[in-house]
Amino acid sequence: DAGVTQSPTHLIKTRGQQVTLRCSPKSGHDTVSWYQQALGQGPQFIFQYYEEEERQRGNFPDRFSGHQFPNYSSELNVNALLLGDSALYLCASSLVFSNYGYTFGSGTRLTVV
Amino acid sequence: AQTVTQSQPEMSVQEAETVTLSCTYDTSESNYYLFWYKQPPSRQMILVIRQEAYKQQNATENRFSVNFQKAAKSFSLKISDSQLGDTAMYFCAFMPNTGNQFYFGTGTSLTVIP
Numbered sequence: 001d002a003g004v005t006q007s008p009t010h011l012i013k014t015r016g017q018q019v020t021l022r023c024s025p026k027s028g029h030d031t032v033s034w035y036q037q038a039l040g041q042g043p044q045f046i047f048q049y050y051e052e053e054e055r056q057r058g059n060f061p062d063r064f065s066g067h068q069f070p071n072y073s074s075e076l077n078v079n080a081l082l083l084g085d086s087a088l089y090l091c092a093s094s095l096v097f098s099n100y101g102y103t104f105g106s107g108t109r110l111t112v113v
Numbered sequence: 114a115q116t117v118t119q120s121q122p123e124m125s126v127q128e129a130e131t132v133t134l135s136c137t138y139d140t141s142e143s144n145y146y147l148f149w150y151k152q153p154p155s156r157q158m159i160l161v162i163r164q165e166a167y168k169q170q171n172a173t174e175n176r177f178s179v180n181f182q183k184a185a186k187s188f189s190l191k192i193s194d195s196q197l198g199d200t201a202m203y204f205c206a207f208m209p210n211t212g213n214q215f216y217f218g219t220g221t222s223l224t225v226i227p
Binding site for chain 1: 117146148150155156157158159160163204206208212213214215216217218219220
């Protein structure tokens with residue numbers, strides 16, 4: 001089953017460092033969205049990528065940036081890490097213009113110390 | 114702005130019994146979709162059920178059904194014949210027809226007791 005794959009599953013970073021998280025979408029999907037889920041909270045939308053461009057962005061600072069590659073995989077980069085960036089980062093893939101049919105990955109647990 | 118509210122942080126139910134999880138939302142959109150997602154310890158968000166706002170009929174998926182009250186902006190999930198595997202966090206989510214993002218509630222932790 002070629003579902004959504006995220007790597008790494010866990011990582012620990014020091015405040016001020018930079019981190020890159022990776023996501024491979026479900027086979028056949030062309031759109032990737034990223035969400036941040038803080039402990040005890042629901043996921044919050046960071047941004048969505050389609051055709052290698054940022055299609056929509058949530059209320060996150062510019063320290064959060066992303067990229068989508070020609071094979072539809074995506075990266076989420078966070079610069080100048082803060083303790084408050086500690087969270088589960090979820091990737092979801094879909095087909096463009098689909099209001100449902102999203103498939104989520106199991107996330108990357110980021111801890112900033 | 115869209116908001117989703119889940120007022121029950123934790124709930125429990127006896128195995129084989131029925132439980133209802135509550136969700137309210139606020140939006141000025143006229144066309145939208147509503148969802149219930151399950152997040153087990155594996156962390157992956159799994160779609161339980163979805164409802165198109167323009168459909169008056171409540172969605173049903175096997176043991177899962179919703180009570181969609183559009184005027185009241187209410188979208189509750191009923192789980193019948195609860196099973197141990199239903200133990201998880203449940204998130205209510207909203208997506209406007211014009212947008213590409215989910216708006217999630219804060220979740221309800223459901224425990225099914227054997």
